[in-house]
Amino acid sequence: MLDKYEKIFGEITSPSKSIWHVRANTIKMAAKxxxxxxxxxxxxxxxxxxxxxxxxxxxxxxxxxxxxxxxFFLQNASSMLPPLALEPKLGEKILDMCASPGAKxxxxxxxxxxxxxxxxxxxxxxxxxxxxxxxxxxxxSNTIVTKMRGENFSNSGLKFxxxxxDAPCSGTGTMNPRILSQTSSNTVRMFSGLQKRLLESAAxxxxxxxxxxxxxxxxxxxxNEENVDFAVRNFGLKTEKIxxxxxxxxMEWHGKKFSEDVxxxxxxxxxxKNEGFFICRMRK
Amino acid sequence: xxxxxxxxxxxxxxxxxKYIENIIEKNYGTVFDLNRFLVLKTCEEKIWIASxxxxxxxxxxxxxxxxxxxxxxxxxxxxINLSTEGCQMVGKNATKNVVIVDKExxxxxxxGEDVFPTEAANCESQNFVILKCNEDFLGSSLFVDGxxxxxxxxxxxxx
Numbered sequence: 479m480l481d482k483y484e485k486i487f488g489e490i491t492s493p494s495k496s497i498w499h500v501r502a503n504t505i506k507m508a509a510k511x512x513x514x515x516x517x518x519x520x521x522x523x524x525x526x527x528x529x530x531x532x533x534x535x536x537x538x539x540x541x542x543x544x545x546x547x548x549x550f551f552l553q554n555a556s557s558m559l560p561p562l563a564l565e566p567k568l569g570e571k572i573l574d575m576c577a578s579p580g581a582k583x584x585x586x587x588x589x590x591x592x593x594x595x596x597x598x599x600x601x602x603x604x605x606x607x608x609x610x611x612x613x614x615x616x617x618x619s620n621t622i623v624t625k626m627r628g629e630n631f632s633n634s635g636l637k638f639x640x641x642x643x644d645a646p647c648s649g650t651g652t653m654n655p656r657i658l659s660q661t662s663s664n665t666v667r668m669f670s671g672l673q674k675r676l677l678e679s680a681a682x683x684x685x686x687x688x689x690x691x692x693x694x695x696x697x698x699x700x701x702n703e704e705n706v707d708f709a710v711r712n713f714g715l716k717t718e719k720i721x722x723x724x725x726x727x728x729m730e731w732h733g734k735k736f737s738e739d740v741x742x743x744x745x746x747x748x749x750x751k752n753e754g755f756f757i758c759r760m761r762k
Numbered sequence: 763x764x765x766x767x768x769x770x771x772x773x774x775x776x777x778x779x780k781y782i783e784n785i786i787e788k789n790y791g792t793v794f795d796l797n798r799f800l801v802l803k804t805c806e807e808k809i810w811i812a813s814x815x816x817x818x819x820x821x822x823x824x825x826x827x828x829x830x831x832x833x834x835x836x837x838x839x840x841x842i843n844l845s846t847e848g849c850q851m852v853g854k855n856a857t858k859n860v861v862i863v864d865k866e867x868x869x870x871x872x873x874g875e876d877v878f879p880t881e882a883a884n885c886e887s888q889n890f891v892i893l894k895c896n897e898d899f900l901g902s903s904l905f906v907d908g909x910x911x912x913x914x915x916x917x918x919x920x921x
Contacts, residue, residue, distance in 0.1 A: 622812075
């Protein structure tokens with residue numbers, strides 16, 4: 479699988495396992511205060527996104543009192559980007575269609591200063607339990623957790639100004655050897671089909687002039703560019719540029735040329751300090 | 763289909779909110795403004811707080827599983843057992859029923875053990891107290907005969 483990606487994208491570095499990715503939960507603690515706290519137990523490097531930190535430490539950060547008390551969220555650097563692309567604002571009504579375990583939901587709630595409303599949806603009780611636990615730990619009060627199939631969400635008739643569709647995916651951008659070895663072309667096809675159904679539902683839930691951010695942590699063009707092309711061609715969505723340093727996207731795959739609109743999407747390639755990610759911002 | 767707990771949620775009126783604010787003031791010696799939130803209560807007397815903007819949402823269209831943030835549970839004799847988040851919000855200005863623990867006891871408390879406070883001025887026995895260690899509010903527990911009886915939910919413990 480890695481060979482395949484290197485043929486398409488060039489040399490790939492797998493993310494380091496010895497670096498913690500930490501996002502300050504500004505609902506409870508200022509980023510500067512967290513930086514000082516983390517500096518007591520390790521080497522801290524601030525990300526371009528000022529609320530994110532890379533930390534090198536022997537301490538298991540997931541088992542600290544500060545984590546339990548909700549001062550920070552452990553979340554890969556790349557996974558902090560989709561909410562930035564969506565730009566949630568105070569008072570807005572937002573749908574997070576596949577929200578568990580809540581890393582991006584809690585980030586958006588903090589960006590919205592706990593104002594407005596986020597509908598955080600997922601599909602199973604097990605996933606909702608993790609989501610609810612993290613929302614509570616992070617002190618999020620502007621969220622309604624719902625248990626609905628994302629594909630059927632549009633049946634609710636509700637419309638949203640902004641939607642985050644961080645879709646279930648093969649996860650190949652993590653470069654996890656187990657995932658890479660277990661991901662077959664059938665797996666990719668299965669996810670690609672599900673993602674298209676979710677995109678259709680999300681497009682139907684979007685109010686006029688509303689913004690949809692689609693993201694995955696997959697490397698597969700079938701789960702990324704192909705789906706953006708599908709959304710642009712079928713649901714009248716237009717892509718918008720995202721201000722991020724990124725690699726070029728794939729404009730042609732298996733003999734099929736994608737719409738020029740796909741060029742606005744961004745690919746974050748796996749590197750020492752981040753996993754691979756794909757993000758596209760679209761407007762209705 | 764809405765979750766049963768959510769179906770039982772009642773949105774509280776100003777008078778009912780005032781009643782809870784009075785309980786907080788009586789127990790923790792601080793005026794805590796709950797009116798900036800939408801305040802909801804379950805049939806089990808559990809209090810949830812949410813963004814006021816939620817008042818515009820049509821809940822009947824959603825299979826809602828939970829709404830807002832769990833704040834605490836009303837108890838007999840005008841007492842309240844605050845959630846960890848409730849403690850963090852109320853604790854900042856609380857002047858009563860706040861026990862101070864050292865770092866070692868804080869770690870034990872977060873693991874679910876009973877501990878003794880280093881300071882327990884203005885604390886009532888048989889009441890719920892907020893645990894504080896340095897600047898951190900750790901949660902709520904029962905203060906009984908000078909000891910902190912641990913009632914921290916398992917989901918909020920450190921393993």
